[in-house]
Amino acid sequence: MRLARNHASILAQASLMVATLCWSVLATASDADNGRILYRNNCSQCHGLKGTGKGINAPHLEVAPRNHTDHDEMIARTDEELFKAISEGGQSVNKSVLMPNWGKTLSPEEIEDLVAYLRVLCCQEQ
Amino acid sequence: MTKRTYLPLLTLLLAWPVVPVAGFAEEIPAAANLCLTCHQVTVESDRAVQGAPPxxxxxxxxxxxxxxxxxxxxxxxxxxxxxxxDHIITSEGGDSIDTASLAPHPSVDSAAAKQLSDWLMSLRPHDQLIAESSEYSPAPISPRLGAMDFVKFKGCGGCHRDTPEYGGVSGPELYTAWQRLQPEFIVSYIKNPRAWNQQSSMPDRNLQDEQIHKLVNYLKSLHKED
Structure with a gap:
């Protein structure tokens, strides 16, 4: 009887762990999806719809926008650095003033979604 | 409440005229139907669908x-x-404007233009935003310093053109801003773009009033009298 109860308890805990794992994976996917929309609406004008740094404004800028599909460049940046660059602008991470601060325009959650999407661009999409 | 009391109430509700939204003109001219097909004139909606500026x-x-x-x-x-x-072609070489997808804006005759202008100028839901904006008095500015500030220091030139040939293309041209826009609007919009248009792709650069006034002085300096 006790053995059956232990098995049931282990099964319940395992189910909970699997459910939590699934939820976190889904939540990450969902955040990156929102990041994709935010990227299209705000970032793509300079960084390009595909994130290659070749947006419609790029030819008119004195500093080339970052190529977010450059795997080696992007993995050298932590999520915190990317968040800071988006939130406080390029100058805050010793980059160009042409990268504006979005922290007064986008919420911290939206910026986190953008960072999640940047990770998709650099490291998952071909 | 009985069914007998419901009926007159329902009839009254159905017959009630549409209540005008605060800040909007009560009568919309017939010519405005053309505007309504693309522009937001009552409430904000998803700009990715709407396209045209509100x-x-x-x-x-x-x-x-x-x-x-x-x-x-x-x-x-x-x-x-x-x-x-909505108007971009992507290629290996980079994004470019899909000019074929850009429809020309319809024109109207002088009588309709007057009627539409009367109506459009009556749409003033943001008087309070203007009132809260810092007081701006135009002042002269050196063209070279103004241009440097616009392009290099504030980065406005990344999205906007300050001459027909120079600057970014995702935002509206600004060498005609002084002709087109009220100075108080420009000041307030730079201060907080999303207070005006929640779908705006223009960031709030957290600029001080003095910095904003300097930019507006530069836009004024670009205006060439006809």
Whole structure:
């Protein structure tokens, strides 16, 4: 009887762990999806719809926008650095003033979604 | 409440005229039907679908003389259309504007332009935003320093053109800003773009009033008298 109860308890805990794992994976996917929309609406004008740094404004800028599909460049940046660059602008991470601060325009959650999407661009999409 | 009391109430509700939204004109001219197909004139909606710039605060935004004239002979103000992302072709070489997807703005005759301008200039839901904005008095500015500030220090030139040939293309041209826009609107919009248009792709750069006034002085300096 006790053995059956232990098995049931282990099964319940395992189910909970699997459910939590699934939820976190889904939540990450969902955040990156929102990041994709935010990227299209705000970032793509300079960084390009595909994130290659070749947006419609790029030819008119004195500093080339970052190529977010450059795997080696992007993995050298932590999520915190990317968040800071988006939130406080390029100058805050010793980059160009042409990268504006979005922290007064986008919420911290939206910026986190953008960072999640940047990770998709650099490291998952071909 | 009995069924007998419901019926007159229901009849009254159905027969009640549409209540005008605060800040909007009570009567919309017939010519405005053309505007309604693309522009937001009552409530904000998803701009990715709407495309055209919102007009629900036109009376707070435009200079009336310019508006009446432009409606008769419209020219493109936004090189990449109302919402740039809807008019882009992507290729290996980079993104470019899909000019074939850009429809010309319809024109109207002088009588309709006057009627539309009267109506549009009555749309003033953001009087309070203007009142809260810092007081601006135009001042002269060195063209070279103004241009440097616009392009290098504030980065406005990344999205906007300050001459017909130079600057970004996702935002509206700004070498005609002084003709088109009320100075108080420009000041307030730079201060907080999303207070005006929640779908705006323009960031709030957290600029001080003095910095904003300097930019507006530069835009004024670009205006060439006809």
């Amino acid at each position: 007009l629900f605060y036109a009376g707070n935004k435009f200079n009336r003389d310019w508006l009446e004239s432009w409606l008769q002979t419209p020219t493109r103000i936004r090189p990449a259309g109302g919402f740039f992302a």
